[in-house]
Amino acid sequence: MAERRPSARHHILSVLVENRAGVLSRVAALFSRRGYNIFSLAVAPTDDARFSRITVVVDVESTPLEQITKQLHKLVNVLKITELDPVDAVERELLLATVSAPPERRSQVIELVDLFGGAIVDVGAEQLTVSVSDTPSRLDDFEDLVRSYGIIELQRTGRVALAKVDRTPSRLRSVSGRIA
Numbered sequence: 001m002a003e004r005r006p007s008a009r010h011h012i013l014s015v016l017v018e019n020r021a022g023v024l025s026r027v028a029a030l031f032s033r034r035g036y037n038i039f040s041l042a043v044a045p046t047d048d049a050r051f052s053r054i055t056v057v058v059d060v061e062s063t064p065l066e067q068i069t070k071q072l073h074k075l076v077n078v079l080k081i082t083e084l085d086p087v088d089a090v091e092r093e094l095l096l097a098t099v100s101a102p103p104e105r106r107s108q109v110i111e112l113v114d115l116f117g118g119a120i121v122d123v124g125a126e127q128l129t130v131s132v133s134d135t136p137s138r139l140d141d142f143e144d145l146v147r148s149y150g151i152i153e154l155q156r157t158g159r160v161a162l163a164k165v166d167r168t169p170s171r172l173r174s175v176s177g178r179i180a
Contacts, residue, residue, distance in 0.1 A: 010039050011065050012089060012161050015054040015072060016080040019045050023077045027054060030071055040093075040136075040158035051079070055160045084161050094131065094157040095139045096121070100150030101128040109149050116142045127152055 017023045024043055031038055037059035045052050058068055069081050101109040109128055113120060118132035132142050136159055143154070 010057050011060050012084040012086065012091070012159065013054075013056050013058060013069070013072075014082045014084055014161060014163075015056065015078060016046070016082075017052050017054060017075075018077040018079065019050055019052040020077060023052070023075075024054065026075055026077070027056075027072070030075065031056075031058075034068075034071060036068055042158040042160045044160075053160075055158070057159055082163065084163055088164050089161045090164055091135055091159050091161040092133055093136050093139055093159050094133045095142065095154070096129065096131050096156075097143070097146060097154040098122075098127050098129045098152040099146055100126065100152060102126050105149060109146070112142070112145055112149075118142070 015027070017027070028041075030036075038056060039059055040057040041054070042056075043052055043054045058065070060068070065083065069083070072078050072081055099109055106128065109130075110120065113128075113130045113132065116132050116134065116138065118130050120128055121131045122129035130146075132139060134142070139156065143151075
């Protein structure tokens with residue numbers, strides 16, 4: 001089984017782009033032309049329909065992160081690039097899996113799905129399709145555990161991430177600023 005967990009050589013880039021046809025293909029073409037390795041890629045419109053956010057996890061062992069961001073900034077439709085440190089980011093990924101679940105083992109699979117906060121999204125005579133949304137490492141753990149029941153089919157979305165919000169109340173920030 002290939003290693004799925006990101007290492008220190010992987011970095012998360014959040015790229016805000018214009019929501020126009022062909023933008024994703026230009027970004028993907030840039031990575032392909034330059035030989036940059038993409039570990040994970042997810043894209044969707046933001047709350048403002050004019051923009052989309054591309055979350056890309058890149059392998060920086062083969063190419064320095066600075067070079068990747070400079071090349072991305074050259075693309076016309078790229079508006080903003082933010083590197084997200086995993087410590088300061090909230091990351092999620094979705095996993096859908098069809099798992100072998102004959103009647104005598106079905107309750108065990110359901111219990112495992114419940115333990116990971118997932119849901120059963122389709123039921124067959126001998127199989128269940130499950131959905132789990134969590135951090136990539138928790139999904140790795142779920143996948144490893146459910147493998148013993150027999151994975152029929154599996155799909156993961158790739159990571160999406162946003163910077164963590166500031167948790168310091170504004171009143172405390174201003175007071176602490178005057179003390180120093």
